[in-house]
Amino acid sequence: MCGIVGLFLKNDSMRPRLGEMLTDMLITMTDRGPDSAGIAIYGEGDQLKITVQSDSPQTGFAGLDADLAAALDGPVTMRVIDTHAVLTLPDGTEAQARAFLLDRGLRVMGTGHSMEIFKEVGLPRDVARRFGLRAMSGSHGIGHTRMATESAVTTLGAHPFSTGTDQCLVHNGSLSNHNRMRRVLADKGFAPLTANDTEVAACYLSSRLAEGADLGQALEGTLQDLDGFFTFVVGTRTGFGVVRDPIACKPATMAETDDYVAFGSEYRALADLPGIEAARVWEPEPATVYFWER
Incomplete structure:
Protein backbone atom coordinates (compact mmCIF):
# COMPACT_ATOMS: atom_id res chain seq x y z
CA MET A 1 0.00 0.00 0.00
CA GLY A 45 25.41 23.13 1.27
CA ASP A 46 28.12 23.50 -1.33
CA GLN A 47 30.28 20.54 -0.27
CA LEU A 48 29.86 16.93 -1.36
CA LYS A 49 28.12 14.74 1.22
CA ILE A 50 27.60 10.98 1.43
CA THR A 51 25.07 9.55 3.86
CA VAL A 52 25.89 6.00 5.00
CA GLN A 53 24.22 3.46 7.29
CA SER A 54 25.57 0.78 9.61
CA ASP A 55 23.73 -1.84 11.67
CA SER A 56 26.54 -1.46 14.23
CA PRO A 57 27.32 2.27 14.22
CA GLN A 58 29.59 2.23 17.28
CA THR A 59 32.07 0.01 15.51
CA GLY A 60 31.13 0.83 11.91
CA PHE A 61 31.73 4.56 12.33
CA ALA A 62 34.69 4.37 14.72
CA GLY A 63 37.57 6.29 13.13
CA LEU A 64 35.75 6.38 9.81
CA ASP A 65 36.37 10.07 9.14
CA ALA A 66 40.10 9.82 9.80
CA ASP A 67 40.49 6.64 7.75
CA LEU A 68 38.53 8.08 4.83
CA ALA A 69 40.49 11.34 4.96
CA ALA A 70 43.72 9.37 4.72
CA ALA A 71 42.39 7.32 1.80
CA LEU A 72 41.23 10.43 -0.07
CA ASP A 73 44.20 12.58 0.99
CA GLY A 74 41.77 15.37 1.85
CA PRO A 75 39.61 16.73 4.67
CA VAL A 76 36.59 14.68 5.80
CA THR A 77 34.09 15.55 8.52
CA MET A 78 31.49 13.20 9.99
CA ARG A 79 28.15 13.78 11.70
CA VAL A 80 26.68 10.63 13.27
CA ILE A 81 22.90 10.41 13.64
CA ASP A 82 21.77 7.08 15.11
CA THR A 83 22.57 4.37 12.52
CA HIS A 84 23.51 6.92 9.85
CA ALA A 85 26.51 9.15 9.32
CA VAL A 86 26.77 12.15 7.02
CA LEU A 87 30.29 12.49 5.63
CA THR A 88 31.45 15.73 4.04
CA LEU A 89 34.36 15.28 1.64
CA PRO A 90 36.22 17.00 -1.20
CA ASP A 91 34.52 17.35 -4.58
CA GLY A 92 35.62 14.84 -7.16
CA THR A 93 36.15 12.03 -4.65
CA GLU A 94 32.71 10.38 -4.73
CA ALA A 95 33.69 7.25 -6.67
CA GLN A 96 36.78 6.63 -4.55
CA ALA A 97 34.85 7.28 -1.34
CA ARG A 98 32.02 4.95 -2.36
CA ALA A 99 34.44 2.11 -3.02
CA PHE A 100 36.13 2.68 0.34
CA LEU A 101 32.82 2.78 2.23
CA LEU A 102 31.42 -0.31 0.57
CA ASP A 103 34.65 -2.16 1.31
CA ARG A 104 34.12 -1.22 4.99
CA GLY A 105 30.69 -2.90 4.87
CA LEU A 106 28.72 0.35 5.04
CA ARG A 107 25.56 1.03 3.05
CA VAL A 108 25.39 4.20 0.98
CA MET A 109 22.00 5.91 1.35
CA GLY A 110 22.68 8.80 -1.01
CA THR A 111 25.12 11.44 -2.20
CA GLY A 112 24.79 15.11 -3.00
CA HIS A 113 25.61 18.64 -2.04
CA SER A 114 22.23 19.42 -0.46
CA MET A 115 20.51 16.04 0.02
CA GLU A 116 20.64 13.85 3.12
CA ILE A 117 18.65 10.59 3.35
CA PHE A 118 17.61 8.84 6.55
CA LYS A 119 15.67 5.56 6.50
CA GLU A 120 15.22 2.56 8.75
CA VAL A 121 12.95 -0.33 9.62
Whole structure:
Protein backbone atom coordinates (compact mmCIF):
# COMPACT_ATOMS: atom_id res chain seq x y z
CA MET A 1 0.00 0.00 0.00
CA CYS A 2 2.59 2.58 1.20
CA GLY A 3 2.25 6.27 1.96
CA ILE A 4 4.07 9.16 0.29
CA VAL A 5 4.54 12.75 1.43
CA GLY A 6 6.40 15.65 -0.13
CA LEU A 7 6.85 19.35 0.58
CA PHE A 8 8.48 21.98 -1.63
CA LEU A 9 8.82 25.37 0.08
CA LYS A 10 8.47 28.50 -2.00
CA ASN A 11 8.73 30.75 1.07
CA ASP A 12 12.30 30.63 2.40
CA SER A 13 11.21 31.85 5.85
CA MET A 14 9.52 28.47 6.37
CA ARG A 15 12.72 26.44 5.90
CA PRO A 16 13.36 25.99 9.65
CA ARG A 17 9.97 24.22 9.87
CA LEU A 18 10.47 21.76 7.01
CA GLY A 19 11.41 18.82 9.22
CA GLU A 20 8.57 19.49 11.63
CA MET A 21 5.94 19.62 8.89
CA LEU A 22 7.27 16.61 6.99
CA THR A 23 7.45 14.55 10.18
CA ASP A 24 3.79 15.18 10.99
CA MET A 25 2.82 14.33 7.41
CA LEU A 26 4.86 11.12 7.52
CA ILE A 27 3.41 9.94 10.84
CA THR A 28 -0.12 10.55 9.57
CA MET A 29 0.56 7.97 6.84
CA THR A 30 1.63 5.26 9.31
CA ASP A 31 -1.28 2.91 8.64
CA ARG A 32 -0.38 2.91 4.94
CA GLY A 33 3.10 1.60 5.74
CA PRO A 34 4.21 0.48 9.22
CA ASP A 35 7.21 -1.62 8.14
CA SER A 36 9.80 1.07 7.53
CA ALA A 37 10.09 4.77 6.82
CA GLY A 38 12.47 7.23 5.27
CA ILE A 39 12.89 10.85 4.40
CA ALA A 40 15.14 12.95 2.14
CA ILE A 41 15.90 16.50 3.22
CA TYR A 42 17.31 19.10 0.84
CA GLY A 43 19.16 21.80 2.75
CA GLU A 44 21.95 24.27 2.23
CA GLY A 45 25.41 23.13 1.27
CA ASP A 46 28.12 23.50 -1.33
CA GLN A 47 30.28 20.54 -0.27
CA LEU A 48 29.86 16.93 -1.36
CA LYS A 49 28.12 14.74 1.22
CA ILE A 50 27.60 10.98 1.43
CA THR A 51 25.07 9.55 3.86
CA VAL A 52 25.89 6.00 5.00
CA GLN A 53 24.22 3.46 7.29
CA SER A 54 25.57 0.78 9.61
CA ASP A 55 23.73 -1.84 11.67
CA SER A 56 26.54 -1.46 14.23
CA PRO A 57 27.32 2.27 14.22
CA GLN A 58 29.59 2.23 17.28
CA THR A 59 32.07 0.01 15.51
CA GLY A 60 31.13 0.83 11.91
CA PHE A 61 31.73 4.56 12.33
CA ALA A 62 34.69 4.37 14.72
CA GLY A 63 37.57 6.29 13.13
CA LEU A 64 35.75 6.38 9.81
CA ASP A 65 36.37 10.07 9.14
CA ALA A 66 40.10 9.82 9.80
CA ASP A 67 40.49 6.64 7.75
CA LEU A 68 38.53 8.08 4.83
CA ALA A 69 40.49 11.34 4.96
CA ALA A 70 43.72 9.37 4.72
CA ALA A 71 42.39 7.32 1.80
CA LEU A 72 41.23 10.43 -0.07
CA ASP A 73 44.20 12.58 0.99
CA GLY A 74 41.77 15.37 1.85
CA PRO A 75 39.61 16.73 4.67
CA VAL A 76 36.59 14.68 5.80
CA THR A 77 34.09 15.55 8.52
CA MET A 78 31.49 13.20 9.99
CA ARG A 79 28.15 13.78 11.70
CA VAL A 80 26.68 10.63 13.27
CA ILE A 81 22.90 10.41 13.64
CA ASP A 82 21.77 7.08 15.11
CA THR A 83 22.57 4.37 12.52
CA HIS A 84 23.51 6.92 9.85
CA ALA A 85 26.51 9.15 9.32
CA VAL A 86 26.77 12.15 7.02
CA LEU A 87 30.29 12.49 5.63
CA THR A 88 31.45 15.73 4.04
CA LEU A 89 34.36 15.28 1.64
CA PRO A 90 36.22 17.00 -1.20
CA ASP A 91 34.52 17.35 -4.58
CA GLY A 92 35.62 14.84 -7.16
CA THR A 93 36.15 12.03 -4.65
CA GLU A 94 32.71 10.38 -4.73
CA ALA A 95 33.69 7.25 -6.67
CA GLN A 96 36.78 6.63 -4.55
CA ALA A 97 34.85 7.28 -1.34
CA ARG A 98 32.02 4.95 -2.36
CA ALA A 99 34.44 2.11 -3.02
CA PHE A 100 36.13 2.68 0.34
CA LEU A 101 32.82 2.78 2.23
CA LEU A 102 31.42 -0.31 0.57
CA ASP A 103 34.65 -2.16 1.31
CA ARG A 104 34.12 -1.22 4.99
CA GLY A 105 30.69 -2.90 4.87
CA LEU A 106 28.72 0.35 5.04
CA ARG A 107 25.56 1.03 3.05
CA VAL A 108 25.39 4.20 0.98
CA MET A 109 22.00 5.91 1.35
CA GLY A 110 22.68 8.80 -1.01
CA THR A 111 25.12 11.44 -2.20
CA GLY A 112 24.79 15.11 -3.00
CA HIS A 113 25.61 18.64 -2.04
CA SER A 114 22.23 19.42 -0.46
CA MET A 115 20.51 16.04 0.02
CA GLU A 116 20.64 13.85 3.12
CA ILE A 117 18.65 10.59 3.35
CA PHE A 118 17.61 8.84 6.55
CA LYS A 119 15.67 5.56 6.50
CA GLU A 120 15.22 2.56 8.75
CA VAL A 121 12.95 -0.33 9.62
CA GLY A 122 10.22 0.59 12.13
CA LEU A 123 7.19 2.78 12.63
CA PRO A 124 7.44 6.26 11.09
CA ARG A 125 7.22 8.03 14.47
CA ASP A 126 10.09 5.91 15.81
CA VAL A 127 12.23 6.46 12.72
CA ALA A 128 11.55 10.21 12.90
CA ARG A 129 12.48 10.33 16.59
CA ARG A 130 15.69 8.34 16.12
CA PHE A 131 16.98 10.74 13.46
CA GLY A 132 15.65 13.96 14.96
CA LEU A 133 13.74 14.74 11.78
CA ARG A 134 11.60 17.43 13.42
CA ALA A 135 14.64 19.64 13.97
CA MET A 136 15.85 19.47 10.37
CA SER A 137 15.55 22.45 8.06
CA GLY A 138 15.70 22.82 4.31
CA SER A 139 14.03 23.90 1.10
CA HIS A 140 12.16 20.69 0.27
CA GLY A 141 11.88 17.03 1.13
CA ILE A 142 10.07 13.79 0.39
CA GLY A 143 9.15 10.88 2.64
CA HIS A 144 7.74 7.37 2.51
CA THR A 145 6.08 4.85 4.81
CA ARG A 146 6.40 1.31 3.48
CA MET A 147 4.21 -1.76 3.53
CA ALA A 148 6.45 -4.40 1.98
CA THR A 149 4.75 -6.60 -0.61
CA GLU A 150 7.43 -7.67 -3.09
CA SER A 151 10.73 -7.60 -1.19
CA ALA A 152 12.03 -7.98 2.35
CA VAL A 153 11.60 -5.49 5.18
CA THR A 154 15.14 -4.13 5.34
CA THR A 155 16.87 -0.78 5.55
CA LEU A 156 17.97 -1.03 1.93
CA GLY A 157 14.41 -1.88 0.90
CA ALA A 158 13.05 1.28 2.50
CA HIS A 159 12.45 4.45 0.47
CA PRO A 160 13.63 6.99 -0.67
CA PHE A 161 15.93 5.42 -3.24
CA SER A 162 18.81 7.54 -4.47
CA THR A 163 20.85 6.47 -7.50
CA GLY A 164 22.15 9.87 -8.60
CA THR A 165 23.72 12.94 -7.03
CA ASP A 166 21.10 15.00 -5.16
CA GLN A 167 18.34 12.88 -6.72
CA CYS A 168 15.90 10.50 -5.04
CA LEU A 169 12.51 8.91 -5.58
CA VAL A 170 9.64 7.40 -3.58
CA HIS A 171 7.02 5.11 -5.06
CA ASN A 172 3.60 3.70 -4.32
CA GLY A 173 2.59 0.85 -6.62
CA SER A 174 4.24 -1.97 -8.56
CA LEU A 175 6.18 -2.19 -11.81
CA SER A 176 5.50 -5.16 -14.08
CA ASN A 177 8.52 -4.77 -16.40
CA HIS A 178 11.20 -4.08 -13.79
CA ASN A 179 13.22 -7.20 -14.63
CA ARG A 180 13.55 -6.21 -18.29
CA MET A 181 14.38 -2.64 -17.26
CA ARG A 182 17.12 -3.92 -14.95
CA ARG A 183 18.93 -5.36 -17.96
CA VAL A 184 18.44 -2.19 -20.00
CA LEU A 185 19.69 0.01 -17.16
CA ALA A 186 22.64 -2.26 -16.40
CA ASP A 187 23.80 -1.89 -20.01
CA LYS A 188 23.73 1.89 -19.48
CA GLY A 189 25.75 1.67 -16.27
CA PHE A 190 22.83 2.17 -13.88
CA ALA A 191 22.36 -1.33 -12.45
CA PRO A 192 20.00 -1.55 -9.44
CA LEU A 193 21.54 -3.15 -6.35
CA THR A 194 18.40 -4.40 -4.58
CA ALA A 195 15.36 -6.51 -5.49
CA ASN A 196 13.04 -3.55 -4.96
CA ASP A 197 11.30 -2.39 -8.14
CA THR A 198 11.39 1.18 -6.83
CA GLU A 199 15.16 1.24 -7.24
CA VAL A 200 14.63 0.37 -10.90
CA ALA A 201 12.53 3.52 -11.24
CA ALA A 202 15.20 5.56 -9.45
CA CYS A 203 17.91 4.19 -11.77
CA TYR A 204 15.74 4.97 -14.77
CA LEU A 205 15.35 8.57 -13.61
CA SER A 206 19.10 8.88 -13.05
CA SER A 207 19.84 7.52 -16.50
CA ARG A 208 17.52 10.04 -18.16
CA LEU A 209 18.93 12.97 -16.19
CA ALA A 210 22.46 11.82 -17.06
CA GLU A 211 21.48 11.80 -20.73
CA GLY A 212 20.57 15.48 -20.50
CA ALA A 213 16.82 15.34 -19.84
CA ASP A 214 15.37 17.88 -17.43
CA LEU A 215 13.17 16.73 -14.55
CA GLY A 216 9.96 17.09 -16.53
CA GLN A 217 11.32 15.12 -19.49
CA ALA A 218 12.65 12.37 -17.21
CA LEU A 219 9.24 12.00 -15.56
CA GLU A 220 7.54 11.95 -18.96
CA GLY A 221 9.81 9.06 -19.88
CA THR A 222 8.46 6.92 -17.04
CA LEU A 223 5.06 6.98 -18.75
CA GLN A 224 6.58 5.61 -21.94
CA ASP A 225 9.06 3.07 -20.59
CA LEU A 226 7.79 1.79 -17.23
CA ASP A 227 4.76 -0.51 -17.08
CA GLY A 228 2.56 -1.11 -14.07
CA PHE A 229 0.72 1.11 -11.65
CA PHE A 230 2.69 3.78 -9.85
CA THR A 231 2.86 7.17 -8.26
CA PHE A 232 6.35 8.67 -8.18
CA VAL A 233 7.42 11.68 -6.14
CA VAL A 234 10.92 12.87 -6.98
CA GLY A 235 13.41 15.27 -5.47
CA THR A 236 16.44 16.87 -7.09
CA ARG A 237 18.74 19.62 -5.82
CA THR A 238 16.49 22.30 -7.29
CA GLY A 239 13.29 20.46 -8.10
CA PHE A 240 10.26 18.51 -6.94
CA GLY A 241 8.10 16.39 -9.25
CA VAL A 242 5.07 14.09 -9.28
CA VAL A 243 3.72 11.67 -11.88
CA ARG A 244 1.01 8.96 -11.82
CA ASP A 245 0.54 6.12 -14.29
CA PRO A 246 -2.32 6.30 -16.87
CA ILE A 247 -4.67 4.26 -14.68
CA ALA A 248 -3.89 6.21 -11.50
CA CYS A 249 -5.42 3.68 -9.12
CA LYS A 250 -3.19 4.77 -6.24
CA PRO A 251 -4.55 7.67 -4.17
CA ALA A 252 -2.84 11.05 -4.40
CA THR A 253 -3.60 14.61 -3.32
CA MET A 254 -1.74 17.87 -3.93
CA ALA A 255 -2.04 21.34 -2.46
CA GLU A 256 -0.41 24.63 -3.44
CA THR A 257 -0.25 28.03 -1.76
CA ASP A 258 2.05 31.02 -2.19
CA ASP A 259 4.28 29.38 0.45
CA TYR A 260 4.54 25.74 -0.63
CA VAL A 261 3.57 22.79 -2.80
CA ALA A 262 2.61 19.65 -0.89
CA PHE A 263 1.87 16.05 -1.80
CA GLY A 264 0.20 13.33 0.25
CA SER A 265 -1.16 9.89 -0.55
CA GLU A 266 -4.27 11.09 1.30
CA TYR A 267 -5.56 14.55 2.13
CA ARG A 268 -5.25 13.94 5.85
CA ALA A 269 -1.46 14.12 5.45
CA LEU A 270 -1.90 17.75 4.36
CA ALA A 271 -4.71 18.74 6.71
CA ASP A 272 -2.52 20.41 9.36
CA LEU A 273 -0.24 22.37 7.05
CA PRO A 274 -0.30 26.14 7.64
CA GLY A 275 -2.70 27.93 5.31
CA ILE A 276 -4.18 24.69 3.96
CA GLU A 277 -7.70 26.13 4.24
CA ALA A 278 -6.84 28.63 1.49
CA ALA A 279 -4.77 26.25 -0.66
CA ARG A 280 -5.65 25.05 -4.13
CA VAL A 281 -6.20 21.35 -3.53
CA TRP A 282 -6.49 18.83 -6.35
CA GLU A 283 -5.98 15.21 -7.34
CA PRO A 284 -3.11 14.87 -9.84
CA GLU A 285 -4.35 13.80 -13.25
CA PRO A 286 -3.33 10.40 -14.65
CA ALA A 287 -0.31 10.34 -16.98
CA THR A 288 0.42 14.00 -16.23
CA VAL A 289 3.74 15.38 -15.03
CA TYR A 290 3.84 18.07 -12.38
CA PHE A 291 7.12 19.63 -11.38
CA TRP A 292 8.48 22.74 -9.75
CA GLU A 293 12.07 24.02 -9.85
CA ARG A 294 13.94 26.90 -8.26
